[in-house]
Structure formats: structure tokens, C-alpha cells
Amino acid sequence: MHLAMAAVELTASPQAPHQRLNPNLLTDVLWAYAEPADRPEHLTVLTGEGRADLVLYSLAESAQEARSGALHLVRRALSTSPLLSGWEAREIPLDHLDALGAPDLERPP
Secondary structure, three states: OEEEEEEEEEEEOOOOOOOOOOHHHHHHHHHHHOOHHHOEEEEEEEEEOOEEEEEEEEEEOOHHHHHHHHHHHHHHHHHHOHHHOOEEEEEOOHHHEOOOOOEOOOOOO
């Protein structure tokens, strides 16, 4: 098992009651929905109007397991948290990250 990185993009639908999320609050919400089986280690959140980019580090057997687990955790929070009503998640391919692991917003996914 090793530390693996996964990136997820959240986007708000026009019907979402919150079009801009506080990054600290979003971080707290995601940690609240994390389960021991997710094996989370670290979470970085960048937010903007109608968008949030997440980089999740977890202990995993493979990169695929890390990506799957990250999406599962985020979708669990999306389906349950009123704060995230109207938001959707999708994986950011790792080649869409800059050298520091942050989403490269200049490159389309």
C-alpha cells in the first residue's frame, strides 16, 4: 500500500443553491463524510464560482483504487450534504495537473 493522489472536479448546476463554496467548509464536509475504509491522508481544495477542484491523497494499492475511492467519497458527500445539493463530480485526469498537483485551469480536461 502506498500514498496515491486522485483529483476530482466539482461543478454546480444552475439550480445549486450555493454557486461558490468556502474551501475550508468544503474540506470539513468531505472529512466528515470520509470513512476509515477510504484511508484518506490529505485533501487540498481550490474553489471558484460554480467550481471546486479537489486533490485527495489516500493509502491505496493502486492509482485506480485511489481514483475510485476519491470519487466514491466525494459522491457520498454530494448525495448527502445539503451544502452540495446541485453539484456534480468528475475525475480530473492526472495529466491535467500541474507539477505541484494542482489542476491546470488553462488546459481543458
